[in-house]
Amino acid sequence: MNESYKEMIEKARTGQVEMEEDCQHLALIQDVTPSKTEGCEDCLKIGDKWVHLRMCLICGKVGCCDNSKNKHASRHNKETGHALICSFEPSEEWIWCYEDEAMIWAS
Ligand SMILES: [Zn+2]
Ligand SMILES: [Zn+2]
Numbered sequence: 132m133n134e135s136y137k138e139m140i141e142k143a144r145t146g147q148v149e150m151e152e153d154c155q156h157l158a159l160i161q162d163v164t165p166s167k168t169e170g171c172e173d174c175l176k177i178g179d180k181w182v183h184l185r186m187c188l189i190c191g192k193v194g195c196c197d198n199s200k201n202k203h204a205s206r207h208n209k210e211t212g213h214a215l216i217c218s219f220e221p222s223e224e225w226i227w228c229y230e231d232e233a234m235i236w237a238s
């Protein structure tokens with residue numbers, strides 16, 4: 132299981148980040164628990180496939196990336212307004228803000 136998101140959340144909440152645009156949404160980040168650890172929650176429900184996984188930093192919903200057919204992470208943002216996701220891939224450590232269209236890296 133990918134645990135790197137925990138450190139990223141901690142850094143984002145304490146301002147230890149670098150970002151492209153000044154994102155004011157980091158204060159909204161919650162101490163989330165992933166809704167699914169084995170894959171995209173909504174793809175698993177319908178038996179579909181995904182490419183990469185993202186996790187909502189407001190509620191913990193795990194969804195698939197925009198290279199995936201169903202784009203569940205973006206869909207979740209449109210449906211809920213939850214602005215921040217992080218990568219849920221073990222090798223990637225970044226946060227994306229949909230509102231500011233900004234990449235944020237833990238530093
Ligand atoms: Zn933002
Ligand atoms: Zn999906």
Ligand SMILES: [Zn+2]
Nearest residue numbers: 187189190213
């Ligand atoms: Zn969410």
